[in-house]
Amino acid sequence: MSGTQLDAGAVSALQGALAAEHAALWSYTLILAFVPADQAAVARTDIIAHRTLRSQIEQTLTDVGARPVSAQPAYTTPVPVTDVLSAGRLAVTAEADALGAWRSVLEHTTNVQLRAAAFKALAEGTARAARWRLATGTTPVIPSLPGITR
Amino acid sequence: MSPVGVAPRLSRRRALVLLGAAVPALAACSTSAADAGPDPLIPLAERARTDVALVTAAITADPGLTGVLDPLRSARVDHADALQKEIDRLAGATTPTAAPQAAAPSGAADMAAVRQAVDAAAREATGLIGGLPVERVGLVGSVAACCSAYATVLGSPA
Numbered sequence: 449m450s451g452t453q454l455d456a457g458a459v460s461a462l463q464g465a466l467a468a469e470h471a472a473l474w475s476y477t478l479i480l481a482f483v484p485a486d487q488a489a490v491a492r493t494d495i496i497a498h499r500t501l502r503s504q505i506e507q508t509l510t511d512v513g514a515r516p517v518s519a520q521p522a523y524t525t526p527v528p529v530t531d532v533l534s535a536g537r538l539a540v541t542a543e544a545d546a547l548g549a550w551r552s553v554l555e556h557t558t559n560v561q562l563r564a565a566a567f568k569a570l571a572e573g574t575a576r577a578a579r580w581r582l583a584t585g586t587t588p589v590i591p592s593l594p595g596i597t598r
Numbered sequence: 599m600s601p602v603g604v605a606p607r608l609s610r611r612r613a614l615v616l617l618g619a620a621v622p623a624l625a626a627c628s629t630s631a632a633d634a635g636p637d638p639l640i641p642l643a644e645r646a647r648t649d650v651a652l653v654t655a656a657i658t659a660d661p662g663l664t665g666v667l668d669p670l671r672s673a674r675v676d677h678a679d680a681l682q683k684e685i686d687r688l689a690g691a692t693t694p695t696a697a698p699q700a701a702a703p704s705g706a707a708d709m710a711a712v713r714q715a716v717d718a719a720a721r722e723a724t725g726l727i728g729g730l731p732v733e734r735v736g737l738v739g740s741v742a743a744c745c746s747a748y749a750t751v752l753g754s755p756a
Contacts, residue, residue, distance in 0.1 A: 590751065592676035
């Protein structure tokens with residue numbers, strides 16, 4: 449394992465975050481097909497944020513000698529996406545899954561810089577999730593404990 | 599604590615993307631969480647209880663704020679409970695400590711005061727993230743993310 453700078457737990461948690469980012473990106477592509485222009489603009493901004501996180505994780509995993517997990521060709525949505533509301537709810541779910549994964553990264557490393565990056569993703573993701581929760585009437589708009597409570 | 603450092607032989611050019619993205623406020627943190635001394639979560643729990651009292655007073659003073667501030671009050675109640683539970687767990691308390699009641703706010707209880715309080719809460723919790731043990735950092739990170747989101751929603755302190 450020479451060449452590895454993160455322990456197995458941290459690498460595994462990062463792979464989990466990468467899988468969640470892949471799923472979120474796939475979800476937003478589907479969401480774009482169902483939401484009106486104003487929400488599509490928000491979705492595109494969110495896609496940019498998730499792409500940035502995805503590439504940061506992939507680069508980090510590669511740098512520590514781990515092979516980044518690949519995206520699945522398709523994902524199963526909790527409920528069929530057929531309209532604006534179900535599309536918005538998929539965004540809520542995708543963001544909640546990503547928040548859980550980033551919280552797990554936070555809990556699986558003592559590396560101060562990785563913790564800072566994971567917290568940044570958790571905090572920014574909480575704000576991102578809040579917009580979709582508001583749009584879909586999901587309460588609370590800001591959960592008490594993002595990454596745990598939904 | 600065994601910090602997992604970046605291997606020195608990695609060149610700066612290939613600096614790890616996530617590992618190189620230190621937030622200055624966190625980078626300055628102590629990593630010695632196992633020191634003897636007061637539990638660093640105690641001020642967070644106290645602040646959460648104080649915020650509950652402040653938000654309650656702000657809503658009483660202006661019931662028009664209920665819709666905006668009641669979710670924040672619920673969140674801070676949850677934070678106080680979760681933090682106190684963790685404080686009690688570490689202290690080995692067999693029966694949970696009765697959480698002390700926060701005193702009524704001494705200054706103005708208005709939206710500006712609430713903004714300032716939630717912003718301070720986000721900063722205080724964020725400041726602990728670098729140095730907490732793994733079993734506590736998730737809780738504090740979630741509290742910080744929640745307060746940070748409220749600070750954004752409510753706007754900057756005046």
